[in-house]
Amino acid sequence: MAKRDIHWVVRLNWRNRSLFFALAFVALGTHLHARDAGPGAWCALALLFLAYPHAVYWRAARAPHPLRAEMHNLLVDGALLMAWAVSWGLPLWPSYMLFVGLCLNLMIFLGQRGLLQVVGTMSAGGLAAALLLGFDFQPGTTPLTTALCMAALTLYLLVFARDGYGRGVALVESRRRMREQLDEITRLQARLREQTRQDPLTGLANRRHLDEALPQALVDCHRLARPLTVVMIDIDHFKRINDAHGHLAGDAMIRELARRLSRLVEGHGLACRYGGEEFLLLLPGRGIEPALRLARDFGREVAALDMNFDGQRLQATVSCGISEYPTHASEPRGLVRAADQALYAAKLQGRNRVCVALDEAPFALPAD
Incomplete structure (x- = not known):
């Protein structure tokens, strides 16, 4: 499937998700290193934060209804990320970073309803992880992890703001062009009306x-x-x-x-x-x-x-x-x-x- 044929929301979320998850991988990697995590935890981290964004993009791009599939992907993001956070004792800054990033992604497309949905799916994912793996609350993180979480979240917010500004400028420009085209159409219609009421040889009324x-x-x-x-x-x-x-x-x-x-x-x-x-x-x-x-x-x-x-x-x-x-x-x-x-x-x-x-x-x- 050609890239231009894929719904723009699917392409936009692929880029945003890939960026956010890659930044999160770096920050969360320092947390796993500080906790002396084993190979299984590192594989799970790599699968979730590096491979998963491309897998869900592939799924949405080939779905019969790509936009609907992408909205479902965003909810799955919430459940999986909260399940990961709960499995590691809800570390404060990583959990906050993941929550804010997911809320931005859903609210930009679904508004307040998106916030309610992401809270619901994250709660469900966290509860499922707690029931299956148990829960040991460990909110602390190292200064390095905290700083990287702050930096990752800040960078992601800046990218989001830049995109929002770009879309706003594009919208204003699009509206300006539409107004110009509408004015031109209005002038042409007036000219055509005048031509239908005017004799072409003499310019007199017909x-x-x-x-x-x-x-x-x-x-x-x-x-x-x-x-x-x-x-x-x-x-x-x-x-x-x-x-x-x-x-x-x-x-x-x-x-x-x-x-x-x-x-x-x-x-x-x-x-x-x-x-x-x-x-x-x-x-x-x-x-x-x-x-x-x-x-x-x-x-x-x-x-x-x-x-x-x-x-x-x-x-x-x-x-x-x-x-x-x-x-x-x-x-x-x-x-x-x-x-x-x-x-x-x-x-x-x-x-x-x-x-x-x-x-x-x-x-x-x-x-x-």
Whole structure:
């Protein structure tokens, strides 16, 4: 099994256990030497503190549920270490060192419940050793053993603290990166939302944006008892521009008119590309007369436009249809339909003019 495939807790505990048990082996070895321990005691010490950490790592790494197996290993640690301590009469500093090390390992993963569990398993291990081997309380240790226990415990706590600091720094950095990524995602979502509501050729609002804005504008105008006008605009004989000068020239004409419309209603309404060569202006708070003047002025501006595209002279005129809420309709579809019918009337009556819905006297735009 590749090392990277093993649960990180199993790998972390393997390192911590191996370090702690190796330090404990050195300190406890001096205690056995002072007690003139025989070969059996030394073999037991080596097996428990040098071989055991690698055996339980191998077991957890190959278990069906490695994390669960590792938590079980930590409890086994408590039972075995306390059994060893009891068998040697509970020497004070070695027992304290083992208890603190085990508590750290379990509480870091299980919290207060881990402390209760390690106390329980250590008590069980110690009781079992006392029943099997007897118990002769001998708390004293040599100054060397005491000093090594202090040094081993201190070194282990420093390693633990360093790891905790490293994980804390990594967590802060990870959260910072996540916030940056979340901010970037939020910006991208806002940009995508804007793109779905914006015409790519002209930058004006598209039909989707209009379908959202018009109902809300009607609600607002109804609440404030204000009029709302819709102006439909179509470029006259636009196909001729495409046929004579090419579609790129036609696109340039559409962009230029869109730029002028956007400037015309800036801060006072919404300019949309309704489709093809058609535009729509949404003018909340404006009645027929202001809308008529605006459409007339725009028509004259377009008629006077002399646009150069790649050395080609482009000219155009526009026809406009106007409808008003609440005069011609009280709902979005009816208001747009009334403006479209007025635009159709302007086309029938010769183009280059403005017609108001249900108005029998259209305003004709002069050609010059």
